[in-house]
Amino acid sequence: MELKKLPYDLTVCKLTSIKDVNLENEFYFFSKTDEELSLVCKTEDTPLNTIEREDGWKGFRIQGVLDFSLIGILSKLSGILADNKIGIFAVSTFNTDYILVKKENFDKAMDILAKAGYRVI
Template sequence: MQLKLLNEEFAVCKLARAEQVPWEAQFVFVGKTDEELSLVCPVESVPMECLQQERGWRCFRVEGPLNFTLVGILSKITGVLAERQIPVFAVSTFDTDYLLVRTDHLCQARKALELAGYTFV
């Protein structure tokens, strides 16, 4: 399976209102539940008035599109990283999956994934 390391540094944010989502950013992941509104975006797009934010994330994209019948893609990748005590934050779109790792774990994560047979494009 092929992965791509995106160039941007990302932030994971907690927002108060949907109007704060920076839709003009190239990468925006939004999650809304009855309890919270979360945002993942490049650090330069973080809204000024977010409730909380965690900067310093890098993102691997699983090269897709992935068919919905595929099983265990995230499980296998996160398993490789979990064995090395590397925390992840995962988000998915219709076509593929994205895994964010802290910048200070980036080299270790990439090496672990390469040793597990993943290739980078």
């Protein structure tokens, strides 16, 4: 399985609304529940009016389109990282999964996953 590094720093934050988010930006994730509105975006694109924010994330995605019948892909990756004391923030799209780790752990995470048999590009 191939993992592709994302070439930018990421921020995870809470917002009161999406009105200050440029929806033309190339990369972002929104999630909204009855309790919060969250945004993951390039750090350089983070809106100024966040409620809370945490900078310092890097990410990678599982390359290709994952069929919904595939089981345990995210679990296996997160388990390998957890066994090595690396926490994650995961986001899924229709096509694939994205995993974010803190910047200071990113190179270590990529090395561990490469040694576990994943192809990192």
